[in-house]
Amino acid sequence: MDKLIITAAVTGGEYVSKAATPYVPSTVDEIVDEVVRSVEAGASIVHLHAKDPETGDAWSGDPNPVLREYVDRIRERVDVVLNLTTGGGRVGNPPERWDELVRERCGLGQEMMSLNMGTMNRWMEHPTGRIFLNTVDMIERWVGYMVEGGVKPEHEVYDTGMINVCRQLAEKGAAPEPLHIQFVMVGRTGILPTPKALLYCLDQIPDGWTWSVCALGRYEIPISAVAMTLGGHVRVGFEDNIFLRRGVLARSNAELVEKVANIARELDRPIATPDDTREMLGLKRP
Numbered sequence: 001m002d003k004l005i006i007t008a009a010v011t012g013g014e015y016v017s018k019a020a021t022p023y024v025p026s027t028v029d030e031i032v033d034e035v036v037r038s039v040e041a042g043a044s045i046v047h048l049h050a051k052d053p054e055t056g057d058a059w060s061g062d063p064n065p066v067l068r069e070y071v072d073r074i075r076e077r078v079d080v081v082l083n084l085t086t087g088g089g090r091v092g093n094p095p096e097r098w099d100e101l102v103r104e105r106c107g108l109g110q111e112m113m114s115l116n117m118g119t120m121n122r123w124m125e126h127p128t129g130r131i132f133l134n135t136v137d138m139i140e141r142w143v144g145y146m147v148e149g150g151v152k153p154e155h156e157v158y159d160t161g162m163i164n165v166c167r168q169l170a171e172k173g174a175a176p177e178p179l180h181i182q183f184v185m186v187g188r189t190g191i192l193p194t195p196k197a198l199l200y201c202l203d204q205i206p207d208g209w210t211w212s213v214c215a216l217g218r219y220e221i222p223i224s225a226v227a228m229t230l231g232g233h234v235r236v237g238f239e240d241n242i243f244l245r246r247g248v249l250a251r252s253n254a255e256l257v258e259k260v261a262n263i264a265r266e267l268d269r270p271i272a273t274p275d276d277t278r279e280m281l282g283l284k285r286p
């Protein structure tokens with residue numbers, strides 16, 4: 001089996017503020033320290049959103065200068081593959097600006113970016129409303145910006161129909177193959193976090209594509225264990241789950257990384273380093 005790529009989604013994304021957990025990192029220093037801890041625990045990719053440094057809420061200004069600062073500061077401290085959000089960064093930024101923001105974001109020095117593969121009802125309250133807007137036109141433009149910028153898209157699939165959108169991008173040559181898919185098992189408005197649903201998803205993707213799962217809340221660790229036994233990769237972290245176990249908040253993203261790294265060790269699945277990950281996913285070195 002391939003080495004295991006562990007992604008840590010450390011910043012809490014758009015949803016997790018200091019009000020939800022005091023352990024979510026918010027200032028630049030806290031975020032950089034948290035990335036270092038997560039890499040030491042076994043993460044080879046970190047996924048980042050821009051945070052309000054005081055409250056830990058989603059940053060409502062231009063996210064790009066904030067993300068650039070994270071990239072530069074993290075590069076000074078630790079070797080890790082950087083994966084910036086595309087779906088985040090909309091709070092306070094109207095849809096007319098999204099294209100320009102995404103295009104500019106492709107040049108911040110990261111190796112990867114999320115690319116959300118369809119419009120859906122959000123699974124949680126959100127300051128921008130319940131619709132998570134990602135039309136096929138937006139996706140096609142944004143994948144083009146990523147390819148131009150030498151950034152590898154991580155295709156976020158929240159529902160099985162979105163796999164067809166991935167296949168169409170590949171057939172048109174818009175997204176370079178092999179694609180890397182993140183099955184985002186949100187339940188509620190998207191894929192249920194069950195082994196059966198995951199097996200169905202895997203049946204739909206071509207051989208040779210790489211894949212990872214991220215399941216929300218209490219399903220994060222059990223579904224990660226299923227993915228690991230099936231040869232897939234995993235994402236954990238405060239963006240998806242803040243609990244180490246029932247009723248116990250994780251005190252750091254690194255505790256969640258360590259938990260899946262321990263399962264991998266028990267399964268005799270070696271853990272990928274950042275350089276292994278670059279090779280496995282065909283990423284450019286920064």
Ligand code: KMH
Pocket residue numbers: 013047084085086087088114115116156184239
């Ligand atoms: N918040 C995750 C469930 C993005 O940042 O563009 C999906 C995500 C997408 O990470």
Ligand code: ZN
Pocket residue numbers: 009013047048049085088114239
């Ligand atoms: Zn995200």
